Amino acid sequence: MQTMPLLEVRDLKTHFFLDEGTVRAVDGVSFDIRSGVVLGVVGESGCGKSVLARSIMRIVRPPGRTIEGRITYDRGMRRGAAGDFVDLAQMPIDGSEIRDIRGSEITMIFQEPMVSFSPVHTIGFQIIEGILQHETDISKDEARNRAVEILRRVGIPNPESRIDQYPFSLSGGMRQRCMIAMALASDPNLLIADEPTTALDVTTQAQILELMAELQREFGMAMMLITHNLGVVAQMAEEVIVMYLGKIVEWTDIDTLFDDPKHPYTAELLKSIPRLRREGQAERLTAIAGSVPSPYVRPSGCPFHPRCPQAVAGLCDVREPELVQVGERHVVSCLLYSDGASNGAAEMETE
Ligand code: SF4
Numbered sequence: 413m414q415t416m417p418l419l420e421v422r423d424l425k426t427h428f429f430l431d432e433g434t435v436r437a438v439d440g441v442s443f444d445i446r447s448g449v450v451l452g453v454v455g456e457s458g459c460g461k462s463v464l465a466r467s468i469m470r471i472v473r474p475p476g477r478t479i480e481g482r483i484t485y486d487r488g489m490r491r492g493a494a495g496d497f498v499d500l501a502q503m504p505i506d507g508s509e510i511r512d513i514r515g516s517e518i519t520m521i522f523q524e525p526m527v528s529f530s531p532v533h534t535i536g537f538q539i540i541e542g543i544l545q546h547e548t549d550i551s552k553d554e555a556r557n558r559a560v561e562i563l564r565r566v567g568i569p570n571p572e573s574r575i576d577q578y579p580f581s582l583s584g585g586m587r588q589r590c591m592i593a594m595a596l597a598s599d600p601n602l603l604i605a606d607e608p609t610t611a612l613d614v615t616t617q618a619q620i621l622e623l624m625a626e627l628q629r630e631f632g633m634a635m636m637l638i639t640h641n642l643g644v645v646a647q648m649a650e651e652v653i654v655m656y657l658g659k660i661v662e663w664t665d666i667d668t669l670f671d672d673p674k675h676p677y678t679a680e681l682l683k684s685i686p687r688l689r690r691e692g693q694a695e696r697l698t699a700i701a702g703s704v705p706s707p708y709v710r711p712s713g714c715p716f717h718p719r720c721p722q723a724v725a726g727l728c729d730v731r732e733p734e735l736v737q738v739g740e741r742h743v744v745s746c747l748l749y750s751d752g753a754s755n756g757a758a759e760m761e762t763e
Pocket residue numbers: 675676677714715716717718720721722723724728733745746747748
């Protein structure tokens with residue numbers, strides 16, 4: 413991996429302080445996103461992937477708070493002069509610098525666009541407002557023309573008139589296309605897509621994924637694609653991180669993840685997805701044993717040990733594994749690989 417990532421996350425912790433207890437939603441996460449690369453983030457519901465995205469965007473609100481860690485972002489890459497680093501984790505969540513970056517250099521697509529769009533403003537108003545907020549040297553007419561063009565690019569038919577429609581008058585697929593248009597209008601360095609197709613029917617899902625892949629290549633931006641669907645990751649991502657209970661358990665390239673998964677949780681996830689097989693080669697799908705523990709009561713030792721088919725009694729329930737390197741561009745957090753291994757995140761960083 414190259415030494416200068418677009419975004420470098422180190423030991424990030426975002427916790428929620430509730431009356432019932434503390435939820436360690438993101439608990440010491442380290443990874444990089446390189447410029448122009450699609451990074452998939454997978455894991456079951458509640459593993460912390462959406463909170464991780466919101467932590468990077470600095471939109472986690474109380475009772476949640478990022479309490480530790482660094483999110484080093486290279487603003488210089490936007491101007492073709494890499495090396496202008498800022499730490500997003502140190503920025504006040506409503507400060508002017510993060511507002512300048514958010515929605516312009518780093519943008520986000522959510523699962524359900526209706527909660528992101530204002531229902532009382534037209535699609536066009538919201539896209540134009542986003543453009544004008546970050547670019548003060550263009551006129552309203554120029555911003556409108558750009559909004560029409562980007563709507564056309566994401567496949568909105570007749571964008572000159574659709575731009576004046578309200579979100580509720582569009583179908584789910586069209587709304588998601590408009591959401592993508594809004595996220596791309598500022599030509600971002602990094603697009604974070606949080607389950608962007610989960611709320612859509614299968615046909616529309618395929619169309620939106622194809623569109624996103626096309627636009628990612630065309631705009632050359634990095635993308636962090638959050639999903640519980642390994643099929644989506646296989647189709648879109650070059651690298652993948654697998655999360656469990658707020659931690660990264662495996663981080664590698666997409667081929668290695670599917671061909672040679674090391675972490676027992678990743679292996680179990682892969683066994684639980686259906687694959688097309690020839691007649692007579694039927695294979696029973698397996699579900700991962702047990703269920704995700706209560707967020708208030710984390711298991712001791714390795715957080716996966718109560719469900720792990722390879723757990724070693726007296727070891728896995730006592731010792732917490734660290735992220736270690738197990739191959740080129742491949743790190744894993746499992747005690748089966750710990751002895752003699754080096755620090756994973758650091759190795760991935762410097763390759
Ligand atoms: Fe399983 Fe032990 Fe590895 Fe955890 S550390 S994943 S319990 S083998």
